[in-house]
Amino acid sequence: MAPNPTPTLPPPLETNQRIWPLTATINNAGHLAVGGCDLVELAKQYGTPLYVIDEAGVRTAARGYVDGMARCYPGDSLVIYASKAWNMLALCALMQQEGVGIDVVSGGELATALQAGVDPARIYFHGNNKSEQELAAALAAGITLVVDNWLELETLHRLTLQNGQAENRQAQNGQTKSEKDKPRIMLRLTPGIECHTHDYIRTGHLDSKFGFDPDEVTGLFDWLLANPQLQAVGLHAHIGSQIFELQPHRDLANGMVEIYARGRQLGLPFSELNIGGGLGICYTMDDDPPAISVWVETVAAAVAAACDTIALPYPKLICEPGRSLIGSSGITLYQVGARKTVPNVRTYVSVDGGMSDNPRPITYGARYSALLANRPQAAADELVTVAGKHCESGDVLLRDVMLPTMQAGDLLVVFATGAYNASMASNYNRLPRPAAVMVRDGQPAVVMVRETVEDLLRQDRLPPQWQKA
Numbered sequence: 054m055a056p057n058p059t060p061t062l063p064p065p066l067e068t069n070q071r072i073w074p075l076t077a078t079i080n081n082a083g084h085l086a087v088g089g090c091d092l093v094e095l096a097k098q099y100g101t102p103l104y105v106i107d108e109a110g111v112r113t114a115a116r117g118y119v120d121g122m123a124r125c126y127p128g129d130s131l132v133i134y135a136s137k138a139w140n141m142l143a144l145c146a147l148m149q150q151e152g153v154g155i156d157v158v159s160g161g162e163l164a165t166a167l168q169a170g171v172d173p174a175r176i177y178f179h180g181n182n183k184s185e186q187e188l189a190a191a192l193a194a195g196i197t198l199v200v201d202n203w204l205e206l207e208t209l210h211r212l213t214l215q216n217g218q219a220e221n222r223q224a225q226n227g228q229t230k231s232e233k234d235k236p237r238i239m240l241r242l243t244p245g246i247e248c249h250t251h252d253y254i255r256t257g258h259l260d261s262k263f264g265f266d267p268d269e270v271t272g273l274f275d276w277l278l279a280n281p282q283l284q285a286v287g288l289h290a291h292i293g294s295q296i297f298e299l300q301p302h303r304d305l306a307n308g309m310v311e312i313y314a315r316g317r318q319l320g321l322p323f324s325e326l327n328i329g330g331g332l333g334i335c336y337t338m339d340d341d342p343p344a345i346s347v348w349v350e351t352v353a354a355a356v357a358a359a360c361d362t363i364a365l366p367y368p369k370l371i372c373e374p375g376r377s378l379i380g381s382s383g384i385t386l387y388q389v390g391a392r393k394t395v396p397n398v399r400t401y402v403s404v405d406g407g408m409s410d411n412p413r414p415i416t417y418g419a420r421y422s423a424l425l426a427n428r429p430q431a432a433a434d435e436l437v438t439v440a441g442k443h444c445e446s447g448d449v450l451l452r453d454v455m456l457p458t459m460q461a462g463d464l465l466v467v468f469a470t471g472a473y474n475a476s477m478a479s480n481y482n483r484l485p486r487p488a489a490v491m492v493r494d495g496q497p498a499v500v501m502v503r504e505t506v507e508d509l510l511r512q513d514r515l516p517p518q519w520q521k522a
């Protein structure tokens with residue numbers, strides 16, 4: 054008889070493949086805990102809605118990218134966090150500690166990264182309509198600008214020449230600037246690569262507001278050669294977000310290496326290639342993203358192979374994930390309130406937050422998974438729709454899901470809310486934005502203080518003639 058084949062265990066899930074945070078457990082009290090902190094206790098201490106971030110989960114994902122790039126890519130590499138996913142001091146500082154740079158898309162995100170102590174050499178500034186003030190702030194900080202269009206290129210050039218005149222005056226006083234101090238720019242290209250994701254989060258197809266069309270490359274390269282005041286360090290592209298396929302990333306790598314090589318042949322000082330982010334995460338059991346390690350291996354191998362084919366020195370390979378670095382490590386904790394049953398239609402259960410703290414369901418029809426923090430093992434015996442508290446019928450967080458029969462006071466945990474929730478939050482209906490706590494080894498740390506109604510009113514003004522004497 055043939056021996057039984059050795060049983061193989063399925064590979065362990067990586068952070069972006071879990072619906073719940075890496076450190077989520079059920080504790081001795083029978084409650085859900087994350088980072089060693091009982092979620093019921095966190096709700097008591099900090100109130101709800103509450104964002105909770107699993108620090109170990111974020112660090113594990115960051116190390117997955119950084120170590121993976123170092124292991125799989127034969128050249129130099131850098132991982133940068135697309136901080137639009139959630140830009141705040143604590144996450145920027147954590148990324149700096151992990152050797153991860155930051156991608157920013159506004160003066161506000163830039164100021165946050167700088168204040169968090171992120172090395173300017175690792176900050177990259179994106180955006181399709183940067184203001185002149187934002188460009189000036191970027192130049193002053195010495196970060197890299199990812200140029201999106203001709204207007205930006207020309208404005209940057211003008212600002213650089215103006216700065217140069219000031220520097221010439223300094224040079225007469227004995228202070229000079231070296232070649233490497235020239236403003237560093239990359240060009241964002243729209244490579245015409247299609248991928249399967251929501252239309253609002255696809256960016257690499259030709260009909261996109263972002264970046265230069267590949268047809269413009271020849272003109273752009275000529276312009277850069279004629280205007281060496283800007284140091285063109287390389288190319289960037291990003292094809293979209295919440296992508297599960299690997300092939301579009303391979304196609305992107307091949308296409309970008311070819312254009313990068315053309316630029317170098319013409320004499321441009323290209324040394325960096327940024328292939329964007331986009332790896333998806335698991336929101337429900339239907340989602341099946343590749344692991345971070347597999348994504349990194351795929352991208353690194355594709356770029357290295359494309360370079361080898363034409364004997365091109367390996368560029369510094371940059372990737373800029375957002376969602377997959379933090380999405381699965383964030384949860385939102387809500388208190389359950391009112392119920393309404395529409396006979397033969399559905400039962401609504403309302404919570405104390407909604408589209409103001411998580412606009413993704415109403416914006417993209419995004420789906421989520423949930424559990425009760427106070428009764429995580431209770432049987433899911435009721436089909437319900439979890440609604441937010443906003444004056445908007447579409448304010449629904451979870452539509453037609455099986456959950457334990459909920460009562461007022463239960464604590465609902467919605468998983469995988471770390472990315473594009475707090476960063477897209479609003480004050481719709483004048484709801485103050487939630488607090489956020491980062492948890493690790495049983496220690497919670499407040500990383501965002503809960504807004505108050507006073508915070509909201511602080512920005513309002515009555516016309517002077519209406520004010521009482």
Ligand SMILES: Cc1ncc(COP(=O)(O)O)c(C=O)c1O
Binds near residue numbers: 137256331332375
């Ligand atoms: C330019 C750019 N880079 C990186 C990202 C991050 O994408 P993701 O969060 O899907 O990794 C985005 C988000 O859409 C982006 O627009």
